[in-house]
Amino acid sequence: MSIQDSEAEALLRQRLQAQELRITPNRLSVFRALLQSARPLSVPELAQRLQADGLSVPTLYRIVEVFSAIGVTHPVLVDHQSVGYELREPFRTHHDHLVCSGCGRVVDLYNCDLTDVMAQLGRDNQCRVNFHQVELHGLCAECTAAKTSGPLPR
Ligand SMILES: [Zn+2]
Numbered sequence: 001m002s003i004q005d006s007e008a009e010a011l012l013r014q015r016l017q018a019q020e021l022r023i024t025p026n027r028l029s030v031f032r033a034l035l036q037s038a039r040p041l042s043v044p045e046l047a048q049r050l051q052a053d054g055l056s057v058p059t060l061y062r063i064v065e066v067f068s069a070i071g072v073t074h075p076v077l078v079d080h081q082s083v084g085y086e087l088r089e090p091f092r093t094h095h096d097h098l099v100c101s102g103c104g105r106v107v108d109l110y111n112c113d114l115t116d117v118m119a120q121l122g123r124d125n126q127c128r129v130n131f132h133q134v135e136l137h138g139l140c141a142e143c144t145a146a147k148t149s150g151p152l153p154r
């Protein structure tokens with residue numbers, strides 16, 4: 001559920017250019033790795049995937065910070081402790097996250113419709129709400145099934 005790769009890269013180029021940033025081979029490698037991943041990737045995971053490109057961990061941190069600053073990625077809590085990065089709209093369809101308290105996995109939640117809630121919150125607090133990223137906590141489908149059929153494995 002994402003836009004075409006070529007379209008995504010053109011959009012990245014635009015975003016970078018708008019901030020007078022260049023599209024470097026390193027930035028492109030990181031972007032492609034994120035585009036190909038179905039789940040958020042931490043910097044150590046990116047380092048592993050991009051080992052052949054020889055990207056160091058500090059370089060990767062700088063790149064994901066730039067991406068997050070210009071709205072290309074956002075940080076997501078993974079496994080209750082580490083931070084992963086994933087592409088935002090329009091690179092990916094909008095979704096929120098459920099952090100499973102049973103197994104720690106992060107589940108993407110689609111079909112979110114918080115438009116009215118955002119507008120209401122903005123009005124009530126005299127703010128302008130532009131976007132949201134919601135982290136819900138609970139049990140994933142598998143843990144829910146395990147719970148209804150017996151005790152949790154851990
Ligand atoms: Zn779970």
Ligand SMILES: [Zn+2]
Nearest residue numbers: 095096112114
């Ligand atoms: Zn949402």
